[in-house]
Amino acid sequence: MAEIFETVEKILVDIAAAQPTNAEELEQFRIKYIGTKNIIKPLSKEIRNIPNEQRKDFGQLLNKVKKSAEDKFQSLQSGMEAGAEDAAGDEIDLSAPPSSMPLGSRHPISITMNRIIDIFSRIGFVVEEEREIEDDWHNFTAMNTPEDHPARDMQDTYYLKDSTSMLLRTHTSSVQARVMTSQKPPIRIIAPGRVYRNETISARSHCQFHQVEGLYIDKNVSFADLKQTLFYFAQEMYGVDSKIRLRPSYFPFTEPSAEMDVSCFICDAKGCNVCKYTGWVEILGCGMVDPQVLENCGIDSKEYTGFAFGMGIERQAMMLYDINDIRLLFENDVRFLKQFQSAI
């Protein structure tokens, strides 16, 4: 009787060891151990020849064999199906058109800023990026803004907690001081970046915005150089027919100072709500670097002169893309941003 037990045990071992590697071999496995003429069936019939006291064990052993055959078949079959799917994936049709990649978009501020950088790069201006957390000296003192100047008022400037001297820069003019104290003339830089002012947020103004600063220092730099540089910028940015107009103004760090308007490119200077029916749009502040600023930063004002300008980005981006609320530029609503997918 021990023999028949051994035969069944051997089948159990065979099942565990079987390794069909393809569909054909799997089918053979199925026929042999599970099919209608499987090799376990005839052994079941032997049960009547088994002595009573061993029948139960024998029955359990047979059940174990059947179950292990079925389980093994199930797992082999699902393994092969998964493998077949992988194999199907390998058959790539190289001639098929690719599925399109989801496209992101540049932010309108970046687009506008990049255009400005590009225009000035073409005439030799180098980009300088500097810190947004500044000290009082670079933001104000070096730039000739005296202690009692209203721009220093807590209302306008964000000071760092518990600090009277560290602040969020209120303009990119602080980069002028950074560059002048660390480089020797000739200096020809533009400094794009974010600035902060404690202002009430509305459709027209925000507590954070962007500027591009320009600074050119060399021997014999004149106001005519400034004018021509800005005229070039206006034509590149707003079209060859653009005109500029300089109005006398005041900034602590320039003397003389001016504000520049560009002829309204939306209405061709005929008058519209963007230019408030004047035909002109204010773009930037500029002037000749005040000799005192050069001296503050260790540059000999008898040897060198320079011009500087600073322009806001938001206003220009809003004009270029017909955006009527500055807050849209800071909310990062994808419905808004998606509209710039085709812009570079």
Ligand code: DAH
């Ligand atoms: N810093 C000024 C502002 O934020 C803008 C400005 C005016 C920058 C004249 C300059 C300049 O470099 O020369 O309003």
